[in-house]
Amino acid sequence: MSLPALTSRQAEAAHPRGLRAARMRARRVPRGLPFIVPYLPFLIAFGIAPMLYALDLAFTNANGGVTGFRNFTRTFTDYRFVPAFNHILLYTGVWLGTLIVFVVGLALLLHGRANRTSSAFRFLFYMPGALAGAASVLVWLFMLDPAVSPGSFLLRHVLGAQLFVQSIAPGNLPFVFAMIAFWTGAGGWIVVMYGALNTIPHELEEAARIDGAGPFTIALRLKLPLIRKWVAYMAILSFATGTQLFIEPQLVNEASLGMVPDTWSSNQLAYQLAFRYGDFNGAAAIAADLLVIGLLAAVLIVTRTGLFGRED
Amino acid sequence: MRIAARGLRLVILAAFAVFFAVPVLWLILAPTKADGALVTSSPLSFGSFHQIALAWDHLDAFSDHIYRAWIGNSLLYALSATAIVLATAIPAGYGLALGKFPGRRVVLTLTLVVMIMPAAALVLPIFLELNSLHLIGSVLSVILPFSFFPFGVYLAYIYYATAVPRDLLDAARVDGAGEWLTFRHIALPLAKPIIALVFFFSFVADWNNFFLPFAVLADSSQYPIQVGLSDLLSSTPSFNPAQGGGGQQVNIFRPELALATLIAVIPVAIVFLLSQRALVRGMLGGAVKQ
Incomplete structure (x- = not known):
């Protein structure tokens, strides 16, 4: 596929349309990516972030200090x-x-x-x-x-x-x-x-x-x-x-x-x-x-x- | 021996049919009778149409027509969230099925994992998150989380990955149609069955969701019908003798409660009637080749 022997200018002269098209493709965003962009904020905001935030809360106290497993042991001993x-x-x-x-x-x-x-x-x-x-x-x-x-x-x-x-x-x-x-x-x-x-x-x-x-x-x-x-x-x-x-x-x-x-x-x-x-x-x-x-x-x-x- | 086996099979099936159908039948008949008649008459007898109208008047008068507001809220939340789901999930499924970009597999796996996780497991985390953003009590705190529906993305993904010929889409691209035009004019029209399926599942999931709106809404006028039903339950003396005086005033007894339940499930029942086949296709579509 690649043309190592030719400089790009020579290549362009040989296959002008093909190479330009290939370059255009390379500059464009990866195929399919724009279609998932509207979905990503929802996946992050209501799928991933809540989990991470809950974990963060679970390992800290009300003042934000890290408490290790204390919240877990504390709730576990709740009657x-x-x-x-x-x-x-x-x-x-x-x-x-x-x-x-x-x-x-x-x-x-x-x-x-x-x-x-x-x-x-x-x-x-x-x-x-x-x-x-x-x-x-x-x-x-x-x-x-x-x-x-x-x-x-x-x-x-x-x-x-x-x-x-x-x-x-x-x-x-x-x-x-x-x-x-x-x-x-x-x-x-x-x-x-x-x-x-x-x-x-x-x-x-x-x-x-x-x-x-x-x-x-x-x-x-x-x-x-x-x-x-x-x-x-x-x-x-x-x-x-x-x-x-x-x-x-x-x-x-x-x-x-x-x-x-x-x-x-x-x-x-x-x-x-x-x-x-x-x-x-x-x-x-x-x-x-x-x-x-x-x-x-x-x-x-x-x-x-x-x-x-x-x-x- | 064979006849005995066949008879046993029918008896078992019939017993389960009674178990599944009688409560539904009772619910349909209950609003036709007055509260006293529910106790004295045969449980599966029909009362009169007049009683249904009476029960509706009582229900509608409850708390200044709040029952209508609850139904309206449910429609608003379920329909607007489902619209967002369709706008985001169908393209996302398309992009995941036919795209090539870094992170594609990660997005797909995360979608699958969140889709299979029980929705209730995320309710408290979402509540805690919205609480820290001071969004609790806003209508958006219901609609936006509802708009995240990974099952819809998965359905669209499976459909584009298996049922739509790649050559067709490539042909459109060779003919000079850009990515967007190919999606808009070829891929999207092909996805009509999947759009209907995603609509069904998303609408039903939103309509039946109790925990999330229960956790994030404070004002009863904002409740969707599911949470409204629990409000109604706690103001009837039928199950709460302590509410005796209040019950007399609000006129909410068993027939009214049954009617409220019945009306609340009508939209979902319609969707269910239409979608038994769709359910099988949706559940089996990805994994089993027909």
């Missing part, structure tokens, strides 16, 4: 810290377990025979996803109130709750929140798993059937291993999301006359430290704990599952 982390870990564990078992199970059941009933079921499972956030919590506050719930016989006889406050007794809460999260989120994941199952070549299934495998064997031995990375993706993502729990306990706190503390989850504790006590450094330390969990999960998904290609 509300360990209970809050226990709550979210129990909640996340229950939610993750039900999510993996039932999402994979239902997707496999639906995929057993692809037909119109299957798509109707998928739609029914998926629809509650529209009621995310505060709306889903409100719906379930009604569902857990034995006075009005269509499932009041279940509340009364299985849960033994005659009153709303008994339904949301502290021991029930991790399970109640897991159920709400499952109700809103499972359908979307079922649709995704079903989509992943559809990418399995028919010949593969056909071959297994000819070899005498029944639908049960095909589901567990053939299909399940082939969607393994999607299950891993769902599990890691849900784990990270689960630890961030905020809105559910926040609304239940408002509906429970303070019976459920407003520091039930870790994010709530961080929020209260910032808002009620003005302890931004302590809040930042807890936010940093949660941030590390989220970051680890994200890095794990990006680098290990191979689901998100970064090469073109």
Whole structure:
């Protein structure tokens, strides 16, 4: 490509247009860069900078002096810290377990025979996803109130709750929140798993059937291993999301006359430290704990599952 | 044996269908009944249309039409943020997919990591940052963070990297079209499906976001509907007997609360109805070849 034997003037004389074009290109900005310029300020201001600033706060005190890990040890010994982390870990564990078992199970059941009933079921499972956030919590506050719930016989006889406050007794809460999260989120994941199952070549299934495998064997031995990375993706993502729990306990706190503390989850504790006590450094330390969990999960998904290609 | 297996499959599916559908059905029917009737009548019975109108009058009268303001705020925040997302994310995805510049991989990896991280993990850090800039309480403290939507960049990136033939764009360049013209006249029209997808996901994410506006807004007249619902919840005696007197005055009981919830999810429900297919494509698009 290069023309070492010629001076630039000679080269220009030989290939006048080519070289000028090449020079023009070299002087221009790198290809594609201008297109990401409008996006960069947002990535920096609301992606990178908040993380760095939170870390900065977490390792300093109110006067800006460096304190090492003191904010972390201080918040860790707060009497509300360990209970809050226990709550979210129990909640996340229950939610993750039900999510993996039932999402994979239902997707496999639906995929057993692809037909119109299957798509109707998928739609029914998926629809509650529209009621995310505060709306889903409100719906379930009604569902857990034995006075009005269509499932009041279940509340009364299985849960033994005659009153709303008994339904949301502290021991029930991790399970109640897991159920709400499952109700809103499972359908979307079922649709995704079903989509992943559809990418399995028919010949593969056909071959297994000819070899005498029944639908049960095909589901567990053939299909399940082939969607393994999607299950891993769902599990890691849900784990990270689960630890961030905020809105559910926040609304239940408002509906429970303070019976459920407003520091039930870790994010709530961080929020209260910032808002009620003005302890931004302590809040930042807890936010940093949660941030590390989220970051680890994200890095794990990006680098290990191979689901998100970064090469073109 | 086979018939038994098939029957079992249907029973399991039907049981879950009940679990998923009945709460939605209850929510749709609740505003048709008065609060007392909700307790006494069968949970899934229909009351009357007149009751819906009554419930709406009570809801609308609450705190000087604040419910309308909440819906309006949600529309304002979600639509303006989504407009900014479209204007920044589509070109960014294009640039990342077809560009060659130093730092491209870093930007891409950072985008991916922030996209997969739960959004809630960034709320308190964003709050702390905005607080130090004295932006708390401003409408911009909701719209600007909402305008950062790395998933949209990723969707556009995957689309341009896999679905748009590079030769087509190169041909346009050889014909003398500059970088901008190539994008404007070739790449952008090709991205129509992805623009719709990014619109859906960004709008839904913004509409349903509770934590960020809850943390950064102070005045209830600025609340989006999600935070407004929690405000409504704390002023009803249905779950807060302590609010008894206040509840009588504001006339917010279970039917009003159910109606408020129902109206709040209509925009997202419409988007959901339209986007079940889009969801699969969006989630699977990058990783699995159809």
